[in-house]
Amino acid sequence: MKIKLSLAVCDGTDESDAQPLLTLELDSQPSIETLGLSLANGKVALTQLQARIVTRQVELMSARQRQCPACGLDRPLKDYHDVHYKSLFDRVAVRVPRWQRCACSVRAEIAGRRRWISAELEYVPSHLAATIPYARSSELLELLLPVADLAAAAWTEPSAAGTMVRLST
Numbered sequence: 001m002k003i004k005l006s007l008a009v010c011d012g013t014d015e016s017d018a019q020p021l022l023t024l025e026l027d028s029q030p031s032i033e034t035l036g037l038s039l040a041n042g043k044v045a046l047t048q049l050q051a052r053i054v055t056r057q058v059e060l061m062s063a064r065q066r067q068c069p070a071c072g073l074d075r076p077l078k079d080y081h082d083v084h085y086k087s088l089f090d091r092v093a094v095r096v097p098r099w100q101r102c103a104c105s106v107r108a109e110i111a112g113r114r115r116w117i118s119a120e121l122e123y124v125p126s127h128l129a130a131t132i133p134y135a136r137s138s139e140l141l142e143l144l145l146p147v148a149d150l151a152a153a154a155w156t157e158p159s160a161a162g163t164m165v166r167l168s169t
């Protein structure tokens with residue numbers, strides 16, 4: 001049995017046509033123990049859904065940031081850079097535009113270095129690690145969620161406040 005999932009995005013007044021998200025192959029004659037989605041199915045669905053949502057949200061964020069806060073005009077494109085947004089629902093590779101400084105402004109706009117990590121990806125492992133060893137909490141999260149390579153999720157990057165975040169055993 002195939003289950004086809006589609007996704008339509010409604011932001012503001014516009015709603016996109018439903019686009020195919022993924023197809024799941026499920027047993028059409030399951031036993032009681034295998035009814036419904038498996039953990040593996042759930043991880044795949046979450047990963048695909050997260051990728052689509054994050055990509056769309058980054059597009060909206062970028063479009064909003066294009067507008068000069070002083071004069072309201074759209075700034076020209078400078079270039080693109082690739083980032084990997086990390087969350088409890090896996091990593092999402094997104095292409096993010098950088099906008100040139102607006103001609104109306106003589107002050108340099110210094111964009112702070114962003115950490116492309118979800119707040120939940122920082123909170124949940126640290127919350128678990130407060131009660132069980134970090135290695136066990138990582139195993140637990142990787143068992144239940146589509147988060148891969150949790151230890152490499154840039155725990156040592158400086159946080160927005162400039163402090164170091166390190167969650168290790």
Ligand SMILES: [Zn+2]
Nearest residue numbers: 068071102104
């Ligand atoms: Zn301007």
